[in-house]
Amino acid sequence: MSARVLIVDDSLTVRMSLMEALFEAGFAVTTVPTVAEAREALALEPFELIILDVRLPDGDGIDLLGEIRAGKGSSGAAVMLLSTEAEVRDRVRGLSTGADEYVGKPYDLNYVIQRAAELVRSAPAPGSRETVLIIEDSVTYREQLKEALEAAGYAVIGASTGEEGLRLAASARPAAVIVDGQLPGIDGGAVTRRIRMDAALRHLPCILLTGSEEREAEVRALDAGADAFVRKGEEIDVLLARLAAVLRSVDGPRVGEASSLVGPRKILAVDDSETYLQQVAQELRAEGYDVALARSGEEALELLTAQPVDCILLDLMMPGIGGHETCRRIKGTPILRGIPVIMLTALENREAMIQGLDAGADDYISKSSDFEVLRSRVLAQIRRKQFEDENRLIREHLAQKELEAVEARATRELEALEAVLNERKRNEVEMNKLQAELAHVSRWNAMGMMAATLAHELNQPLTAVSNFLEAARHMSKNLEGQQAGNISEMIENAMKQTARTGAIIRNLREFIEKRETSRSLENLNRVVEEAIALGTAGALYNDTRVEVDLDARLPPVMVNKVQIQQVLVNLCRNAFEAMKSARRRVLTVGTRLETPETVMITVSDTGPGIDPDVMTRLFQPFTTTKSEGMGIGLKICQSIVEAHGGEIWITPNEDEGVTFRVRLPIDEDEDA
Numbered sequence: 001m002s003a004r005v006l007i008v009d010d011s012l013t014v015r016m017s018l019m020e021a022l023f024e025a026g027f028a029v030t031t032v033p034t035v036a037e038a039r040e041a042l043a044l045e046p047f048e049l050i051i052l053d054v055r056l057p058d059g060d061g062i063d064l065l066g067e068i069r070a071g072k073g074s075s076g077a078a079v080m081l082l083s084t085e086a087e088v089r090d091r092v093r094g095l096s097t098g099a100d101e102y103v104g105k106p107y108d109l110n111y112v113i114q115r116a117a118e119l120v121r122s123a124p125a126p127g128s129r130e131t132v133l134i135i136e137d138s139v140t141y142r143e144q145l146k147e148a149l150e151a152a153g154y155a156v157i158g159a160s161t162g163e164e165g166l167r168l169a170a171s172a173r174p175a176a177v178i179v180d181g182q183l184p185g186i187d188g189g190a191v192t193r194r195i196r197m198d199a200a201l202r203h204l205p206c207i208l209l210t211g212s213e214e215r216e217a218e219v220r221a222l223d224a225g226a227d228a229f230v231r232k233g234e235e236i237d238v239l240l241a242r243l244a245a246v247l248r249s250v251d252g253p254r255v256g257e258a259s260s261l262v263g264p265r266k267i268l269a270v271d272d273s274e275t276y277l278q279q280v281a282q283e284l285r286a287e288g289y290d291v292a293l294a295r296s297g298e299e300a301l302e303l304l305t306a307q308p309v310d311c312i313l314l315d316l317m318m319p320g321i322g323g324h325e326t327c328r329r330i331k332g333t334p335i336l337r338g339i340p341v342i343m344l345t346a347l348e349n350r351e352a353m354i355q356g357l358d359a360g361a362d363d364y365i366s367k368s369s370d371f372e373v374l375r376s377r378v379l380a381q382i383r384r385k386q387f388e389d390e391n392r393l394i395r396e397h398l399a400q401k402e403l404e405a406v407e408a409r410a411t412r413e414l415e416a417l418e419a420v421l422n423e424r425k426r427n428e429v430e431m432n433k434l435q436a437e438l439a440h441v442s443r444w445n446a447m448g449m450m451a452a453t454l455a456h457e458l459n460q461p462l463t464a465v466s467n468f469l470e471a472a473r474h475m476s477k478n479l480e481g482q483q484a485g486n487i488s489e490m491i492e493n494a495m496k497q498t499a500r501t502g503a504i505i506r507n508l509r510e511f512i513e514k515r516e517t518s519r520s521l522e523n524l525n526r527v528v529e530e531a532i533a534l535g536t537a538g539a540l541y542n543d544t545r546v547e548v549d550l551d552a553r554l555p556p557v558m559v560n561k562v563q564i565q566q567v568l569v570n571l572c573r574n575a576f577e578a579m580k581s582a583r584r585r586v587l588t589v590g591t592r593l594e595t596p597e598t599v600m601i602t603v604s605d606t607g608p609g610i611d612p613d614v615m616t617r618l619f620q621p622f623t624t625t626k627s628e629g630m631g632i633g634l635k636i637c638q639s640i641v642e643a644h645g646g647e648i649w650i651t652p653n654e655d656e657g658v659t660f661r662v663r664l665p666i667d668e669d670e671d672a
């Protein structure tokens with residue numbers, strides 16, 4: 001639905017010309033000549049835009065604006081004041097009452113239409129969607145884009161040729177155009193150029209789709225006046241981001257920036273001489289500029305706070321704060337600093353010129369000089385400002401992109417870091433679990449080993465005692481009398497006690513044999529790696545190099561993982577302790593497929609080796625050379641390995657240290 005605009009102006013010519021142009025631009029137009037009729041129209045229907053003359057036969061346009069803003073119908077409409085009043089006082093009053101734009105009469109029709117479109121676009125009706133025009137001859141691609149854009153909340157209209165697209169752009173007034181570079185008939189570049197040359201469409205953001213990979217295509221696209229280009233091969237997301245960016249950049253002027261990069265320029269002329277002001281106004285209006293007039297520096301500053309301009313002509317000698325001070329204040333205000341100031345003086349005075357430039361003026365002209373000079377200097381300053389504005393926009397855009405890239409990178413790095421930390425945390429939890437399990441099994445193994453040793457050590461004396469008692473009973477049969485009865489009773493008692501002790505020892509043995517021995521098929525290399533992690537988890541071993549040489553051909557092996565890990569942890573810890581004062585500290589752990597039936601694990605160190613007499617007793621319980629050693633570690637290793645049907649033995653290394661070898665059967669015999 002087209003936007004509704006109300007024109008309030010007592011001049012029939014103005015009403016007619018605006019109505020025609022706005023109607024062509026796709027607006028629904030209502031015109032009225034008086035404040036009273038305007039009130040009636042506003043009461044009847046809502047408007048998106050109101051173009052309002054300031055001086056009306058039955059009242060004041062600014063008063064009417066006040067009523068509108070106070071809520072008397074269309075209070076949210078965009079309002080453009082249109083007035084022959086060049087006086088700063090009027091402008092300031094209008095803008096501070098809530099006008100969105102103030103345009104001096106005689107106005108530039110194209111500019112008014114274009115600003116009208118901009119104002120309506122930057123204040124879309126609530127719930128309305130921005131319309132995007134797609135000009136693309138491939139139906140498939142057009143439909144694909146349409147789907148993506150609609151999913152992103154845009155309304156979409158489509159055209160398959162440049163001609164059709166231009167017609168639609170003019171009638172439907174989309175918020176942006178996406179045009180394919182290659183089209184039958186007039187191509188995308190030409191469409192963009194025509195849009196840029198059309199006063200009413202000039203500000204329509206255009207994104208050109210380029211098919212080729214060559215860089216020149218980009219340059220040509222921007223040359224043609226496109227706001228952005230997107231390669232057809234790129235993801236639709238890129239296109240959506242570009243579209244959002246170009247729509248944002250046309251959304252209303254920023255503070256301190258002139259309203260539009262194209263269109264008539266606003267010039268503020270400040271002079272206490274009425275005749276000179278009128279002359280300047282006439283000359284510059286003839287050039288198409290919108291001229292505002294101020295009688296003093298104070299007035300000029302007041303206007304600048306309400307409406308930015310593109311150039312300021314500033315008389316040097318004025319009552320009040322004067323030209324120099326006005327200039328200093330403008331240049332001292334960050335948002336006004338960029339506006340070019342041209343100083344005017346009646347005298348050819350070098351001193352005054354230097355002062356003026358000191359105060360921050362950008363140029364300096366004599367009032368007596370030709371207006372031709374004034375025009376060209378104004379044009380030069382405006383060009384410079386435009387150039388600077390555009391450069392600043394480009395710089396901001398680049399900086400923004402850079403920032404986005406940095407942010408994206410930082411986010412990626414953070415995510416990677418988080419993943420690593422999580423992984424580490426998981427490993428830690430896993431490790432703690434393993435350690436706890438190992439400690440538990442260790443305790444059981446140690447107890448079992450003590451029990452086994454105890455059973456073994458007690459068995460011999462118990463057998464001796466039993467044998468003695470057996471012999472004593474036999475001999476006591478030959479004794480007689482009271483004494484004989486007592487002795488055989490004592491012997492019977494002692495025999496009962498030894499029988500009980502024997503039962504206890506048998507229970508102990510059973511308990512040892514029943515220890516947890518559940519087995520499963522394990523990747524032995526993984527088991528070894530985990531054991532190394534467990535065995536090396538301690539600051540003590542930090543300066544020892546650990547080399548791991550795993551045979552990738554190992555098949556899964558049937559083992560009790562925790563027990564095998566305990567063997568390896570024991571061997572590793574012994575090796576570390578042995579190497580504590582060695583010159584070279586290298587622990588090498590390896591696996592090897594020894595035969596098709598057996599695997600071999602080796603744990604080798606560069607320690608001092610083992611004395612021959614210790615070596616012979618190494619796997620016997622309570623063999624230790626350490627002051628706080630228990631001497632059962634290797635015994636436990638041996639019993640675990642043997643329970644797996646394997647063997648453990650030790651060989652001295654050629655140069656230094658020893659190697660423990662553990663051989664395990666792959667397919668362990670069930671009854672081994």
Ligand code: ADP
Binds near residue numbers: 625
């Ligand atoms: P503990 O470590 O409590 O002494 P172990 O049964 O584990 O009990 O070890 C018995 C002894 O074997 C140790 O005290 C040490 O003298 C010797 N030993 C074990 N491993 C090594 C090794 N890699 N290098 C030198 N001696 C070792």
